[in-house]
Amino acid sequence: MQTINKGRGNRRRKATWRQRLLWLAGAALLVGPDREVRADEPDAATGAHARYVAMIVCGTCHGVTGNSTYPKFPRLAGQDAKYLVKQLKTFHDQTRGDPDAIAYMWGMASQLNDETIDALAKYYAAQKAESSPARDPATIARGREVYEHGVAAQGVPACATCHGPDARGMADFPRLAGQHAQYVLKQLASFQSNMRNVAVMHGVVQNLHLADMQAVATYLEAQP
Amino acid sequence: MRHAKTLRWLTTLTAFAILLSAAPAAFAVPSFARQTGMACEACHTVFPELTHFGRVFKANGYTLTNLKRVQDVSGKKEQLLELSTTPPLSIMAQISYTQMQKSVPDLSNVGAPGVAQNGTAGFPQQFSLFYGGEIAPHFGGLIQFTYDNAGGSFGVDNTDLRFADAKLLPNNGTLTYGLSLNNNPTVQDLWNSTPAWGFPYTSSNANVSPLAGTAINGAFAQNVAGLTGYIFWNESLYVEAGAYRSAQQGVTNELTGQAGPLDGTTSNVISGAAPYWRAAYEHDWERNTLEAGVYGWNVKVYPGGSPSTPQPLRGPTNKFDDVAEDLQYQFLGEEHMFSVMATHIHESMTLNAAYATAASANPSDNLNTTQIAATYYYRRKIGATVEHFSTSGSTDNILYPPNAPGGPGVITSATGSPDSNGWIAEVNYLPWLNVKVSAQYTFYNKFNGGSTNYDGAGRNASDNDTLYLLLWFAF
Numbered sequence: 001m002q003t004i005n006k007g008r009g010n011r012r013r014k015a016t017w018r019q020r021l022l023w024l025a026g027a028a029l030l031v032g033p034d035r036e037v038r039a040d041e042p043d044a045a046t047g048a049h050a051r052y053v054a055m056i057v058c059g060t061c062h063g064v065t066g067n068s069t070y071p072k073f074p075r076l077a078g079q080d081a082k083y084l085v086k087q088l089k090t091f092h093d094q095t096r097g098d099p100d101a102i103a104y105m106w107g108m109a110s111q112l113n114d115e116t117i118d119a120l121a122k123y124y125a126a127q128k129a130e131s132s133p134a135r136d137p138a139t140i141a142r143g144r145e146v147y148e149h150g151v152a153a154q155g156v157p158a159c160a161t162c163h164g165p166d167a168r169g170m171a172d173f174p175r176l177a178g179q180h181a182q183y184v185l186k187q188l189a190s191f192q193s194n195m196r197n198v199a200v201m202h203g204v205v206q207n208l209h210l211a212d213m214q215a216v217a218t219y220l221e222a223q224p
Numbered sequence: 225m226r227h228a229k230t231l232r233w234l235t236t237l238t239a240f241a242i243l244l245s246a247a248p249a250a251f252a253v254p255s256f257a258r259q260t261g262m263a264c265e266a267c268h269t270v271f272p273e274l275t276h277f278g279r280v281f282k283a284n285g286y287t288l289t290n291l292k293r294v295q296d297v298s299g300k301k302e303q304l305l306e307l308s309t310t311p312p313l314s315i316m317a318q319i320s321y322t323q324m325q326k327s328v329p330d331l332s333n334v335g336a337p338g339v340a341q342n343g344t345a346g347f348p349q350q351f352s353l354f355y356g357g358e359i360a361p362h363f364g365g366l367i368q369f370t371y372d373n374a375g376g377s378f379g380v381d382n383t384d385l386r387f388a389d390a391k392l393l394p395n396n397g398t399l400t401y402g403l404s405l406n407n408n409p410t411v412q413d414l415w416n417s418t419p420a421w422g423f424p425y426t427s428s429n430a431n432v433s434p435l436a437g438t439a440i441n442g443a444f445a446q447n448v449a450g451l452t453g454y455i456f457w458n459e460s461l462y463v464e465a466g467a468y469r470s471a472q473q474g475v476t477n478e479l480t481g482q483a484g485p486l487d488g489t490t491s492n493v494i495s496g497a498a499p500y501w502r503a504a505y506e507h508d509w510e511r512n513t514l515e516a517g518v519y520g521w522n523v524k525v526y527p528g529g530s531p532s533t534p535q536p537l538r539g540p541t542n543k544f545d546d547v548a549e550d551l552q553y554q555f556l557g558e559e560h561m562f563s564v565m566a567t568h569i570h571e572s573m574t575l576n577a578a579y580a581t582a583a584s585a586n587p588s589d590n591l592n593t594t595q596i597a598a599t600y601y602y603r604r605k606i607g608a609t610v611e612h613f614s615t616s617g618s619t620d621n622i623l624y625p626p627n628a629p630g631g632p633g634v635i636t637s638a639t640g641s642p643d644s645n646g647w648i649a650e651v652n653y654l655p656w657l658n659v660k661v662s663a664q665y666t667f668y669n670k671f672n673g674g675s676t677n678y679d680g681a682g683r684n685a686s687d688n689d690t691l692y693l694l695l696w697f698a699f
Contacts, residue, residue: 056390056398057288060280060459064396069509070276072558107261110290186558 050119067130071180078129083174084121098196129178134222143219146212154207167223177223184217255312255356261290264657269561279414283400283456285388286364312357316698320346322430326687329632344430383407400456408445417550417565423597428692436642438571439544447472462504467497488534495541498523513554520547527577540576566596591617607652614645633681641673659697666690
């Protein structure tokens, strides 16, 4: 419980017994992310519950701190909270249509309410992203070229324009630094085929060659 | 009298062999998909092999749910009820066809030429109903009711009821812990390298199986009640301990007219409770998982008797001490999946009861079984498994008896040896993730101690080679 309460002292210096009971109840319940949170429940309990769910449920695939090791599941640590909220809502509404979203996340997000989605996004945004091992330098160099300057001949703009020079995301655009290369590659292919229907990204990558997708994904994985 | 006891022991062994050969199919259930809203692939490579997520789901008591629920809350905000609005139910069927290399003798024609029909259709071989999922918060189960064509009736099949909870630990650790109340040792296990959920996931029940098998490998399935406690630390280290006591199905106490207490009219009754233990460690990296573990149990059994030849449940017992190691490796690619599952079981038998009544030739025997299977799947659509299996142990010409003069052989051993080994090759096609079409072929190099004339009645090990075709689906 100490860990759960950590950092909440700024809002309320001392938790009331009622809050403690609620936190206890939240932590004691092994439930999916579907748990109904009543309107009168304090934010602290929602936060503690989200942290518990993130580590115990989501953590099985995404890693307890959002630094997954299995490249099928994206790394969420340090990801932009607004981006995460948007993705969770597209899973919840079943509008994000890439295969893994359908197989895994449509179900997992189906009963999430807005408060839990917000709290989960904040949890992951606050986690420290771990670095990935660097791979083939030549591929990384090509990936860096694509990322920073695009591929003019194919009408591909520079990724850095929206995702930031260090790939840590800007505004509503997600962080890509440190993301699994295989995950990034799969998403680029999904944007290209419109399986994951995001108009901006479809436009950006529609002519991007597979080798350049692989290069930029490899480059991104190696970024801190 | 001695003959009667020998016969009883033989009956026991045969019953074990039958239980093993007709071991209920291990299965993944669409109930879980209904409850979680996730596709089969979240928990399985291809059913019933579990992924890491599937193992964690099981360790957490099958309770992860994304179903709407009926709730009740007290005035003090205690949750009194959380009930799924729809129960996670499912149905499974297996339809099979079995062809042996050589027919077995027709018992109604022993002494005269004549063989049993070869080519057995099982329609169904097995039909099961499942409840699989949350029962209440922290409490879930997999409950299987099965009709099998050998028994011709419905009965309790694999059951695993679990209470589980999880805690956050300092340094971002997690600790899952729980209790399992189950009716088959290893049915509660998380890996596919232990007997209950190991390869072959299903076998023909119209073939011939070797005489010898270890006690932990299904011999007591559905006739025990086990309570075990476990921890799963950081989804890596798994430690479990508990005990099993006889909970036999289909027996009646003649005095009370009820299901118990068990008495000397029942055979193979566990003395006290049999301790069970398990430890395993799983390391996950990128797309790989590697598990190594040990497990075992120590079961003391009163031979008991039957209503016609009762034997009191006291005095010497037969003790089976099983110690096993297991190993599992999985590679889960987007298109290619590869797994290796292996286990070696060493059984020490201390046959005080059997030896005292000349139901075994030795006061103690041992038995070793090894299985190693490798599976490949392409896009979860087409796959194949090859397994090598091997059984070896003490020669005991009462436990593994010779053919009686003029007898039919087949389930006898000319040498008194339990040694059997061979290969299983299986190919699978899944048009849908919940529908599997399989062709399985079992090759025997050695059967009940021999390759040629193993039974003393002229039958060769390869005569028991079996082709098994299966349509297996669940919905």
